Amino acid sequence: MTKLYDNNKDPKKREAFINDLLSKMSLDQKVGQCFTIHWGGSMVTPYVMEAVERLHIGGIRVTPFGQNSRRGQHYHQSLNYDYDYPKDYKKIKQNLFIPGPAVYVSPEQYAERLNQLQALAANRNPGVPLHVSIDQEGDISRDFSFAGINLFPSAMGLTSTGDPQLVYEACKAVALQLSAIGVTNLHSPVLDVNINPNNPEINIRAYGDDPDIIAEYALASIKGYMDGGLVPTAKHFPGRGDSDIDAHYAVPNVPGDWDRLDAVELRPYRALIEGGLPSVMLAHTTVPAADPSMQISTVSPEIVTGLLRERLGFEGVITTDSITMGALMEKYGVAKSCALALKAGCDLILNKVEDEFRDQAWIETKRFVEDGEISEEQLNASVKRVLTMKYNLGQFDKMGQVDAAQAGAPIRDQRLIKLSTTVAEKCCTLLRDTESLLPLRPEQTVMVIEQQVLDGYSGFDVFCNNKCFNQAMVEQSKNIYCVDTKFKATQEDTDFLMNYVDEVDVIVATNYYWRLCPANNTALIRQLIAKGKKVIVVTNCPYELGAVPEAVTVICNYSVTPESLKAAARMIYGKLDSQGTWMLKHYAKPTEANMESTYEIKGGITDSGDNEIDQVVF
Structure with missing residues (x-):
């Protein structure tokens, strides 16, 4: 267990604080704490302000590089927006911008904007700071690329360094830079075992194709993230590495019996849970070995509660992946999916939309509680885990505020700059x-x-x-x-x-x-x-x-x-020798040219036209 989570804080004092806070919260506020909504770009618009103040949201998932809106490209665009709203309900304001890249924002400027949103959250009664989540896995999966931030390779690239200590240092560097800006949660590391080289969604985002190697390097990663001040979130439980389908568009399936699931997909999770993992993200996939009914894992009580909570003994925060991915939406729609995920045992719902689906999800989840489909006891347990996560991170000490004037200091740290070069060369x-x-x-x-x-x-x-x-x-x-x-x-x-x-x-x-x-x-x-x-x-x-x-x-x-x-x-040009270590166990290093090609990709965006996206996709 690393320092950030070693319970240096008095457990009795923490318990009393959280219980007192929970006792002061209304049902609306408790439901809101279970949502992480999307905030794209850097403009603090009425849509995000009202989400904090009226929906009482627990946190935001930030994408500084991209401005999204009701007009944006979502995976659920074909769904109907009709919904039976409560009488006199006034919907949250929406963004109606043309989607696209957002304007440049410096670390200092972005920290100021996050501080502004944290101030709104602090003014709620009772005041609860926002958790601020981001994707910054490495390589091209990164949501903050501005101002010379020191970036690092993919998870598979980190493994290729052959040095878990170097991986620890790289992940700590990622966390130091992001936490200075005001980010608190990282949706990483990826624990998927990439057995299928044709995997269109995971691929090099995985540490490799061997569960033991993945466990070793992912454990080094979470310790780095945590020592750098972030809450890491391992994903995508229980696993999405053995698939040639992208869950953004269709439902992947985790094949095999229990022995296979336990030995491959679950092995890294067991290691990280034992090592102090504070958060897990669910995959939108079917897992017959864990739920023979073939229910999608995000809304499956057998997988969320039965497998992750009870069999693996995980006590931290469970979040969904983006709830608007096509694998789930086509079956239940956005609002019901959110409520069903919380009912299944998730604590946080990642609702990455900037339209009326936010309102619908909040209303539907509240209705599930009022109708007894989600017990108040279960809701309280989820909210308590979320509040405890924030308390352990020290967010209540300054109500989420950071020193915006110093937000860029870690980016300019010569040690981190040199480290970024070293890791790039080593892999x-x-x-x-x-x-x-x-x-x-x-x-x-x-x-x-x-x-x-x-x-x-x-x-x-x-x-x-x-x-x-x-x-x-x-x-x-x-x-x-x-x-x-x-x-x-x-x-x-x-x-x-x-x-x-x-x-x-x-x-x-x-x-x-x-x-x-x-x-x-x-x-x-x-x-x-x-x-x-x-x-x-x-x-x-x-x-x-x-x-x-x-x-x-x-x-x-x-x-x-x-x-x-x-x-x-x-x-x-001969100024750098090959330094990377081949860490794949089930795929031979391609040392000779081979005229035969077997590559085929299924699901996802197909090879049609120029294969281009023309706007940011959330």
């Missing part, structure tokens, strides 16, 4: 170079083809943007043709760059994995190879999806972050 791996194309010489003429990651997801300031790899290559040589394409090159992209390929000696092309766009630049790379061109592939994914089978030279850096792209560029 950068040369998978193969069968024709000895490396190292390149500065006098060789090189075309660099870099995929565009949508603004926001890539970051879009001078420190982090979708031209970082081109910039890193130019720092190594001026003999560079700088090129970019859509994430999956369009026909127009391909036709244009083919006019120039004969002018260069070698081509360096990125071929990243990104959950939102599973079809990448494999087709373009194959076309270039078929044309007889020398192609070096840089990917963040060691599986066939990234490491194109036909390519004779492949570098895997496990990340699209600036430091990882610099590491790949240095390796290409």
